[in-house]
Amino acid sequence: MMRKIKLTRANKSILLKALAPYYYKQRALRRSTGFVEKLILKINALPADKKTNFSPDEIRLMRTTVNQLRNERLAKGQYTDAVDDMLLKLF
Template identity: 60%
Template sequence: MRNGRKIKLTRANKIILITALGDYYYQQRAMNTGWRETGYLILKVDSLSASKKAAFTSEEVCLARNAVNQLRNKKIKQGQYTDATDDMLLKLI
């Protein structure tokens, strides 16, 4: 694992991350770029039990950060509350 990092995901953060990655996955799939890596990360996050630390590669953290940031920006444009999304983004930084 290159520059691996352990991140503890709560149940709420896990849901936010899967939602963000799902949106990102379909966007990448439409453009036919990088969707396999996102799909594998979705499966990895979904298989994790909540409240346990999981190891992620730096590439996975970067991918997750991009997806969560995109979800956050989408919510801001829609005028929605983003504190939970901000919390997830801080875990990834």
């Protein structure tokens, strides 16, 4: 079931920062990256503050990668409020 999510500019930036390492890791392992590529292009092309439909698989991938970014920042003692806000949108 598709779900509409509204992304701000900050949230788009966070998602792209979270998805990039996952994309490059999959590419380095010579795994298929088509799904991730399409999601990155979809997010990049979205106008800010407009609701867009995302599939459960897309939401699951976004949630996983944003959570990894959050955990990395926490481990380094960095500020995570913006990332936490993004995670709340995905739940």
